[in-house]
Amino acid sequence: MEKKIEKTLIIFSCVLIFLALFSPTVFAAGEVSGAIEQTWQTAATQIKDVVNNVVFPVVDCVLAVLLFVKLAMSYFEYKKHGEFEFTPAAILFFGLVFALTAPLYIWDIIGI
Numbered sequence: 001m002e003k004k005i006e007k008t009l010i011i012f013s014c015v016l017i018f019l020a021l022f023s024p025t026v027f028a029a030g031e032v033s034g035a036i037e038q039t040w041q042t043a044a045t046q047i048k049d050v051v052n053n054v055v056f057p058v059v060d061c062v063l064a065v066l067l068f069v070k071l072a073m074s075y076f077e078y079k080k081h082g083e084f085e086f087t088p089a090a091i092l093f094f095g096l097v098f099a100l101t102a103p104l105y106i107w108d109i110i111g112i
Contacts, residue, residue: 044112052103059099067092 070089078084 048107048112056099056103060096063092063096063099067096 067089070092074084074089
């Protein structure tokens with residue numbers, strides 16, 4: 001049993017010595033934080049363009065379709081039961097207004 005432990009320790013020691021000898025030390029050449037900040041600034045403008053030109057219009061279209069469907073369903077329900085619920089339609093309307101005006105101020109809040 002002792003020979004097995006001794007053999008394992010010798011192999012482990014050899015592996016550690018080889019790792020220490022053959023692994024080069026790597027240093028960053030230059031200022032890493034400046035490169036990261038510059039990359040983020042470049043990516044931030046691209047992200048802003050994609051969100052303004054793709055994400056917000058898709059959200060606006062989905063909310064507009066949901067609003068008109070809800071208004072139609074509320075109209076048919078009004079004809080059937082004589083009651084009109086304003087709350088779901090109002091929530092969708094104000095969500096649509098929020099999504100339509102969001103590109104004007106959301107980037108100032110985020111800081112881009």
